[in-house]
Amino acid sequence: MVPTYETALIVGAGEGLSASLVRILTGEGGMRVALAARNAEKLRDLAKETDAAAFACDASDPSQVEALFAEAERHFGTPPDVVVYNPSARLRGPLVELDPAGVERVLAVTAHGGFLVAQAAARRMLPRGNGAILFTGASASVKGYPGSAPFAMGKFALRGLAQSIARELAPLGIHVAHFVIDGAIRSARRPEPADAPDSMLDPDAIARSYLHVLRQDRSAWTWEVEFRPWVERF
Numbered sequence: 001m002v003p004t005y006e007t008a009l010i011v012g013a014g015e016g017l018s019a020s021l022v023r024i025l026t027g028e029g030g031m032r033v034a035l036a037a038r039n040a041e042k043l044r045d046l047a048k049e050t051d052a053a054a055f056a057c058d059a060s061d062p063s064q065v066e067a068l069f070a071e072a073e074r075h076f077g078t079p080p081d082v083v084v085y086n087p088s089a090r091l092r093g094p095l096v097e098l099d100p101a102g103v104e105r106v107l108a109v110t111a112h113g114g115f116l117v118a119q120a121a122a123r124r125m126l127p128r129g130n131g132a133i134l135f136t137g138a139s140a141s142v143k144g145y146p147g148s149a150p151f152a153m154g155k156f157a158l159r160g161l162a163q164s165i166a167r168e169l170a171p172l173g174i175h176v177a178h179f180v181i182d183g184a185i186r187s188a189r190r191p192e193p194a195d196a197p198d199s200m201l202d203p204d205a206i207a208r209s210y211l212h213v214l215r216q217d218r219s220a221w222t223w224e225v226e227f228r229p230w231v232e233r234f
Contacts, residue, residue: 002217003130003175005029009072009080011036011059011117012087016187017136019046020207021084026050029211034072034080059087059113060105069120079124082214084134085114085158091150103150110154114161118176122169129173132214135162137180142226159224166223177213180226181206198231 008025010018013035025031033052035043040056047054053075057068073079089109091102118133125131139145141159144152162178169176186192186200193199206227213222 001219002215003132003173005031005081005132005214007032007034007072007076007078007080008082008084009034009036009069009121010084010086011057011068011113012085012136013037013043013046013054014086015042015046017181017185017203017206018084018086020203021210022046022050022052024204024207024211025082026052028208029214031082032076034075036068036072059085059117060108062116065113065116065120069124073124079128080121081125081130082132082134083117083121084136084210085117086136087113088136088138088151088154090148092147094147095149098150103153106150107154107157110151111157111161114158118161118165122165122174125174126169126172131173132175132177133165133169134176134210134213135159135178137162137178139180139182141178141180142182163223170221170223173218175214175216175218175221176223177221178224179206179210179213180224182226182228183232196231199229201227201229 008031022033026033035052036055036057038058040054043054055068055071057064087109089106091106121133138155140152140155166176184200185203
């Protein structure tokens with residue numbers, strides 16, 4: 001059985017991967033989509049292009065997350081069937097020089113916000129026994145790099161959250177999946193080097209894989225997918 005999804009809420013939307021997700025979910029996916037970001041104004045053009053609703057939300061703030069889900073439900077007339085969590089924050093530097101308050105902020109956005117959004121989504125999906133919660137990870141989800149401890153901490157935590165609740169919620173009809181983006185995503189602001197074609201990930205190709213996961217038969221759900229350019233040496 002393949003679940004049916006009609007509405008989607010993308011938290012942490014912007015001009016990169018999330019923009020590709022909006023386009024494929026509203027286009028090929030045939031869904032109505034709502035977008036959320038701390039600065040909703042930056043979503044204006046994308047929302048107009050895709051006929052999506054746009055809301056302001058700091059995903060690390062519990063009250064704002066609850067308000068977002070209430071707004072999305074009013075907009076759709078029903079709670080969202082699919083919720084995608086994209087936000088993350090970075091803080092680089094040697095371990096001994098990191099600002100504790102800055103590290104706390106990275107964890108609040110990257111990991112705790114994922115928990116808040118997943119909890120709000122699950123509370124609305126469980127009574128229906130249907131829904132999907134998708135998390136966007138990174139190379140740092142599975143391997144830490146020097147000078148990037150806060151980001152690794154946040155992404156490792158987000159992956160742990162996804163793995164735990166996938167086991168908890170899948171038997172109750174909610175598909176939880178985590179996507180490891182193990183490479184740089186190309187964009188207009190970050191084009192591929194001329195001497196290294198295919199060395200960066202295509203955001204539209206990644207988005208198609210998100211849609212593919214949403215269309216999986218529930219007898220063969222996956223909880224994690226990794227993406228990397230085909231030319232990359234593992």
